[in-house]
Amino acid sequence: MIHLDKELEQLKKTTINMWVLVESQIEKAYQALINDDNDLAREVISNEKRVNSMELKIDSDCEDIFALYNPVAGDLRTVLATLKINNxxxxxxxxxxxxxxHIISESNAFDAELLKATEIHEMYEAAIGIMEDVLKAYIDEDTKLARTIFKKDEILNEINMMATQNIKEYIGSDLSKIEQGLNFLSIIRKLERVGDQLTNIAEEIIFSHEAKVLKHL
Structure with missing residues (x-):
């Protein structure tokens, strides 16, 4: 195996490690939410430093590959895609x-009725499932699986679109529920954006292996 192949293999391993860490962050955020676990929420916030550190390492590794090996064709696409996936x-x-x-900012646990009304459990289950599928597509270099992500992301989009109305109905005439409702709406918006980032990664997997640019189509 030539040096460049070894470097690309190591780059992929490091990216997978980053992926596992980030997926753990999302899963812990969900557990903190449903269990009103502020200590777990603080752990996620603290671990963000590790995520940032790994991002810098992957960026640096990509820069080194550009400088030392001047990759072309498929190898070049792999490094370019990795930079975007890392981001x-x-x-x-x-x-x-x-x-x-948002979890820590609430003095009381989020109302179980609110969690049910907004379908946050279904939204989180979908998001984590998508993340696992995208990782498998990345590891197996499976562009067919990557293409299924766009359809799956529609679940997150639909729940997000209904969130404002669902929370409005939840608040009703009880003004004491407004702050928590708005805070929870922000959580839903962020979870929907997780889906956006995952579809971006799916696009990069397809670009890397098929040289097809799907962005903005």
Whole structure:
């Protein structure tokens, strides 16, 4: 195996490690939300430093590959795609951190009725499932699986679109519910953006292996 192949293999391993960390951040944010676990939420916020550190390492590794090996064709696409995937993963980490900040800002646990009315459980289940599918597509270099992500992301979009109306109905005439409702709406918006980042990653997987640019189509 030539040196460049070894470097690309190591780059992929590091990116997978970053992925596992970020997915753990999203899952912990969900557990913190449903269990009103502020300590777990603080752990997610603290771990964001690890996410940022890994992002910088992957960026540096990509820069080294450009400088030392001058990759072309498929190898070049792999490194370019990795840079963008790395950026999207870091943004997902930011969103997990943001969700946890909303959790901590609430003095009381989020109302179980609110969680049910907004379908947050279904939304989180879909988001985590999509993340696992995108990771499998990345590991297996499976562009067919990557293409299924666009349809799956519609679940997150639909729940997000209904969130404002659902929360409005939840608040009703009880003004004491307004602050928590608005705070929860921000959490839903962030979770929907997680889906956006994952579809971006799916596009990069397709670009890397098929040289097809799907962005803005």
């Amino acid at each position: 999207n993963l870091e943004r997902i980490g930011d969103l997990a951190e943001g969700i946890c900040k």
